Amino acid sequence: MLTLPDDVRGSFKDPFGPVYTDAAALLADAGRPVIAVGDVVTYHLRRAGHAPSVALVDGKTKREAVDAEIREALSDPDHRRDVENPPGTLSESLLSTLAEAVAADDPITIVVDGEEDLAALPAVLVAPVGATVVYGQPDEGMVRVDVTDDAKAEMRSLIERMNGDVAGALAALGVEPAGDSR
Template sequence: MLTLPDDIRGSFKEPFGPVYTDAAALLSDAGRPVIAVGDVVTYHLRRAGHVPAVAIVDGKTKRETVDAEIREALADPEHRRDVENPPGALSESLLVALAEAVASDEPITIVVDGEEDLATLPAVLVAPDGATVVYGQPGEGMVRVDVTDDTKAEMRSLIERMDGDVSGALTALGVEATDESR
């Protein structure tokens, strides 16, 4: 549905919020609900006693398979949604599953066949104001993104600069398209 063009890859080098190495400290600063993007982030939040409202995992960290301890800790077959999402892209199945998971009253784990690296963008867009999206910054820690009008505008701007059907992607998320994204 959407792919990341080379000219905006640099926009993802700097964290979108403060970086934490302590999950308990992050959780004390986080709004609710918490949406986690990444296996290691989800693992640390759960070990700190918090099951994210939505977790998006792909069985990998730094493009390598996560170890058995993390894989076993994240097994959640009762509340699992399986989607396909290629690297460097946002698929319709991921966007629809994300929108449905955020609207759910139960914690949902979205298991991605492919890659979940770009899921932070749509997660911020569909999360309610005051929520927190957490993702991993390789070699640094966990990034806390507070969901505000400003962060939603920043993520929308990045999505609108991606290649593909931006209007369709926003529709899949249940987010209103702007004139620029049509």
């Protein structure tokens, strides 16, 4: 549905919020609900005693398979949704499943066949103001993004710079398209 153009990749080098190495400290500062993007992030939040409302995992960290301990800790057969999402993209399946998971009453683990790296963008867009989206910053820690109107505007701007059906992607999330969407 959407692909990340090379000229936008640089926008992702700097974290979108403060970086934590201690999950308990992050959780103490986080709003609710918490949406986790990434296997290692989800693992650390669960080990700290908090099951994220939505977790997006792909069985990998830094393009390598996660170890058995992490894979087992993230196993959630009762609340699991499977989606396909090729690397460098946001698929309609991921977007619509994410929107449904955020609206659900029970915690949902979205298992991505492909890559979940860009999912923090739509997660901020679809999460309620006051929520927190957490994603991994390789070799640094966990990034806490407070969901505010400003954060939503920033993520929407990045999504609107992606190639593909932006209006369709926003519709899959249940977000109103802007007048100038492609």
